[in-house]
Amino acid sequence: MSDFIQHGPISTLHDFGTVDSQQLEQALVDATSEYPMGLILPVTAGDMRAPAFARIMDELEGTKFLKTIVVVLNRAPEISDYQECRQLTAKLGNVCRVLWTDGPRGQAALQQLTDAGFNVSVPGKGRAVWAAFGYLLADPDIKAMALHDCDIVNYHRDMLMRLCLPMAHRAFDFDFCKAYYARVTDKMHGRVVRLLMTPLLRSLIQVIGNDDFLVFLNSFRYPLSGEFAITSTLVRANRIPSDWGLEVGTLAEVFRNTSPKRICQIDLGHPYEHKHQPISLEDAQRGLMKMTADILHSIFRTLSSRGIVFSMGMFNTLESAYLRAAQDAIRQYHADAVINGLSFDRHSEEQSVEGFARLITQCGQEFFENPIIAHEMPTWTRVRSAIPDFPHTLRRLVEGDAAEYS
Numbered sequence: 001m002s003d004f005i006q007h008g009p010i011s012t013l014h015d016f017g018t019v020d021s022q023q024l025e026q027a028l029v030d031a032t033s034e035y036p037m038g039l040i041l042p043v044t045a046g047d048m049r050a051p052a053f054a055r056i057m058d059e060l061e062g063t064k065f066l067k068t069i070v071v072v073l074n075r076a077p078e079i080s081d082y083q084e085c086r087q088l089t090a091k092l093g094n095v096c097r098v099l100w101t102d103g104p105r106g107q108a109a110l111q112q113l114t115d116a117g118f119n120v121s122v123p124g125k126g127r128a129v130w131a132a133f134g135y136l137l138a139d140p141d142i143k144a145m146a147l148h149d150c151d152i153v154n155y156h157r158d159m160l161m162r163l164c165l166p167m168a169h170r171a172f173d174f175d176f177c178k179a180y181y182a183r184v185t186d187k188m189h190g191r192v193v194r195l196l197m198t199p200l201l202r203s204l205i206q207v208i209g210n211d212d213f214l215v216f217l218n219s220f221r222y223p224l225s226g227e228f229a230i231t232s233t234l235v236r237a238n239r240i241p242s243d244w245g246l247e248v249g250t251l252a253e254v255f256r257n258t259s260p261k262r263i264c265q266i267d268l269g270h271p272y273e274h275k276h277q278p279i280s281l282e283d284a285q286r287g288l289m290k291m292t293a294d295i296l297h298s299i300f301r302t303l304s305s306r307g308i309v310f311s312m313g314m315f316n317t318l319e320s321a322y323l324r325a326a327q328d329a330i331r332q333y334h335a336d337a338v339i340n341g342l343s344f345d346r347h348s349e350e351q352s353v354e355g356f357a358r359l360i361t362q363c364g365q366e367f368f369e370n371p372i373i374a375h376e377m378p379t380w381t382r383v384r385s386a387i388p389d390f391p392h393t394l395r396r397l398v399e400g401d402a403a404e405y406s
């Protein structure tokens with residue numbers, strides 16, 4: 001049972017365990033009859049072959065509240081990858097489309113953008129999601145789009161329904177809904193949220209002050225969740241980072257393009273388990289260290305765009321403040337873990353924090369030397385002003401691949 005605290009400028013929608021799946025589904029079917037929604041599933045060839053994806057397909061089979069499901073297949077170079085993806089998604093029926101970014105048509109579409117002067121060269125989840133947004137924007141009926149990762153081991157349809165309902169519900173006017181949950185099994189996961197984001201935001205507020213964006217970011221219970229829903233109008237205006245800054249970069253754009261009172265976060269109602277990456281303490285280009293570096297760059301860039309002037313001295317202060325805040329947080333997690341009978345490896349938590357702390361000054365130095373480097377996809381408003389038909393190009397691509405390779 002959750003508490004009912006409302007904390008910070010955004011609305012928090014808890015799970016009190018008082019609504020069952022049938023009630024949720026009925027409410028959503030009613031609401032989406034006037035407010036059609038799409039779903040985006042970014043998946044790699046590797047992840048589509050894992051059991052989590054099969055489970056997600058089983059749970060989504062027969063859903064009646066989605067107008068379109070776009071499975072955006074990336075990091076999948078072979079025609080056989082595409083064909084396998086079509087087979088794995090076949091049970092979703094006609095509402096499902098596979099958008100293959102790595103095939104000849106996908107590559108030609110990216111080339112068209114490059115020729116028009118857009119930098120779309122960085123592959124990954126950000127670019128895949130961006131392309132799926134464009135695909136759905138070609139349908140003027142779709143009012144909002146939801147998105148979730150495809151490595152959720154304990155996926156349940158309720159999770160998606162809870163994510164979609166705040167957007168579609170007739171009595172609400174939310175522009176953006178972000179998921180939160182406990183990443184807990186026999187131990188606490190969510191290492192980047194727990195050990196980096198939470199203490200980092202506390203220390204940034206301590207060093208910089210109560211900047212509105214920092215307070216906003218700090219009010220999310222799980223700022224790195226890969227699950228959110230967003231209106232089509234906001235999708236057009238949002239810039240999307242193509243690296244691991246996707247989640248915090250999206251929050252920064254949402255903060256800029258709408259108002260906190262039109263933003264909510266919802267408890268997905270189930271614990272969340274997914275594929276865990278290695279932390280890679282020795283290599284800032286891999287694993288959670290790379291994720292952390294991209295997040296730090298994204299936050300520093302956003303703060304700089306809000307007029308905050310950084311100095312190397314400030315990054316040094318931030319590293320010390322972060323270390324202290326992170327050590328305090330570890331003490332709190334430890335007590336929470338013990339009380340709940342979870343195992344807790346204090347030594348590895350401390351090692352992670354020390355690695356993240358080093359990255360603060362390292363990324364600060366990089367940012368100092370080159371503050372405007374960002375791997376961001378262009379906004380859809382800009383793409384459409386340069387190539388008005390481009391969302392329809394993506395539609396033709398999907399239909400062409402389906403006709404040729406199926």
Ligand SMILES: O=C(O)[C@H](O)COP(=O)(O)O
Nearest residue numbers: 189190191192193276277
């Ligand atoms: O959410 C996070 O903090 C990162 O994705 C890492 O998650 P994990 O510790 O559950 O692997």
